[in-house]
Amino acid sequence: MCDGLRKLGDIYNCIEELICTPGNQVSLCQKLQRKLVEEELGRSLVLLDLCNTMQESFIELRMSVRELTLAIKRGEDASVQVKAYIRLTKKAHKQFKKVSKKTTSDKIDCRVVKLLAEAREITISLLESVRYMYIARLRLKSTSCLLSKRIATPKRSLVSKKSKVMCEEEQLQELELTFKDLESGVELLFRRLIQSRVSLLNTLSS
Structure with missing residues (x-):
């Protein structure tokens, strides 16, 4: 997914180069194309709103995972942090659905605009796939379950407990890096x- 986001950025970079060619600038300013x-x-x-929403969500989720990791290191009951994390994933899910509603477009004849429309649809599809990363909360539910079991079985060996905590910390660190x-x-x-967007606006105002 990260590689896909970078490649999408490259696609928009290529489209921007097309926009800036003299021939396309003249064409885009014609009445029909301008519309x-x-x-x-x-x-x-819509895409800018989606990206902004995703960025804010990932920042919040990273902070939540970090707090959960610290709670595990201190040997505390991390159920509060787990619940907070799950709430954030649900919030991000709702925000994405709300922002991504109006994205349809009519048939397009202009080559540059058609490329932009196709890139937009791909972007929305990829961001929707990224949203499924929030399913990682299931891993944290499992972590919560493991924590409760560890607390409920005090006779478990110290080595076993330490190994389990280290495993949980590694999973959470991996999740934080992914976000x-x-x-x-x-x-x-x-x-x-x-x-x-700036290139298009400059073209129309030239």
Whole structure:
């Protein structure tokens, strides 16, 4: 998914180069094409909102995972942190569904705008796939279950307890790194979207 986000950023970079060619700039400013460009500019706001929502969600989720890791290291009951994490995943899920509603477009003849529309649909599809990363909360539910079992069986050997805690910490650190990578990928995509949007606006105002 991270690789897909980076490749999408490269696609938008290529589209921006097409936008900036003299021939396409003249074509995009023609009356019919201009209308299509303006409509696509409006739809691009949906992508920016989606990326912004995803970035904020990943930041919150990383912080939540970090707090959970610290609780496990201290040997505390981490059920509160687990519940907080699950609430964040549900919140992010609802935000994504709310923002991604209006994304359809009519038949497009302009080559550059058609490329933008296709890239937009791919972007929404990929971001929706990224959303399924939130299913990782199931792993944290399992962690919660393991914690409760450890607390309920005080006779378990110290070595066994330490090994289990280390395993849980490694899983959480891996999850935190995954969120960080996805956050970086979405941030890169966001910047590329802004750049292509600015190029289109500059073309229309030239």
